[in-house]
Amino acid sequence: MNLILFHPDDLVNESRVRLTGRRLKHVLEVHRANHGDKFAVGLLGGKIGTGTVTLIDSTVLEMDVRLDRDPPAALALTVILALPRPKVLRRVLYSLSVLGAKRIILLNAARVEKSYWQSPFLAPEAVMHQLVLGLEQSCDTVLPEVILKPLFKPFVEDELPEIMRGTLALAAHPGGGATVPHHVSGPVTLAVGPEGGYVPYEIEKLVSRGFIVVSLGERVLNVETAVPALISRIF
């Protein structure tokens, strides 16, 4: 937790927050905070700045907050990720939040197991929890939007053209196509397939929509490694 993120509801007046639960516990146990200590803070969806502890005990943390800076810039990126298995999903959501992705579409694909769509890690509060942890890590305040698309074909045919309009559209696929470009300018739509890759029909569909098939070389990367590797190279 490099930044203590608070919600508008945590404000007791314009410049004072009152926190309990996980954030209090962290400040007490990890930072062993005392009256007067300063921490990086941020308002969910708003600015970041500094909080000064005015009260802390085992039940409550109060801080005077001064929010004077914008959070880090968002990436001009839409990620379209074949729904990974639940354990991987959690880590990838966290990592996407850390990296500054703000639009994440979880899409079905032939090699996505149906049971993944029933995972408790897809519940809105579970998704939100990973995203918040990512913001606290990266000192950001802006929650990514996560959209579930359990049907591949209608999504690609009907919705994708509008999403990818005006962007560089890249489909990461092991062993195929060009090398992932470095440091592109302008917005990007990045499709990442499931472990095992897209099936040929899916690649053809994406290519027919204008996606360029790219890879990171001969190696087949796992999704948790591929996602930061792709995003950091592209931006």
Added chain:
Amino acid sequence: MNLILFHPDDLVNESRVRLTGRRLKHVLEVHRANHGDKFAVGLLGGKIGTGTVTLIDSTVLEMDVRLDRDPPAALALTVILALPRPKVLRRVLYSLSVLGAKRIILLNAARVEKSYWQSPFLAPEAVMHQLVLGLEQSCDTVLPEVILKPLFKPFVEDELPEIMRGTLALAAHPGGGATVPHHVSGPVTLAVGPEGGYVPYEIEKLVSRGFIVVSLGERVLNVETAVPALISRIF
């Protein structure tokens, strides 16, 4: 497991391997393999190619193997990683192996908890297991070398100059210095600090040796996300 990795001891003659245990189980249960099926195979430390199943039952898998290609190229990279906490260590070793790093130095730092050095995940067989899983993922055969350096100062003063000679030496440190360069040519030495970063003394030591302090921007990345993000951008 995108590649079935075997050991010279698994060869029953020049072109036939006999496998049991984890690899047999995978081929039986995940691939439901039958006589005549073909799989990507590789000899640990050697070439990669194709294996054709000649015998499979609940106790043994035999394949005729033809090894006709070199594994993917190694990265011209030495990673010097402040020893992360055990759970993170496992995932980062896996990810470094997947990415093709071949020399990994685990170094102490002020913000590395002493207990991490006692972790069972640092035992040679535990480290080896993660590296092998990484090779099986990325279709590589060449094990990274992992070196433990539990003392920061003597390592940096006495050993680092030789290690970094002729390389671009980069120390990744949140919020500091230049942006991590894209797509450099030539060999790289990359130092990655602990969660919480290096302390000033450590950064000064690295800079005095010729390291350039770089960051991935304003965001503070966790180690699991930072490692693939750094490596993929640099190469």
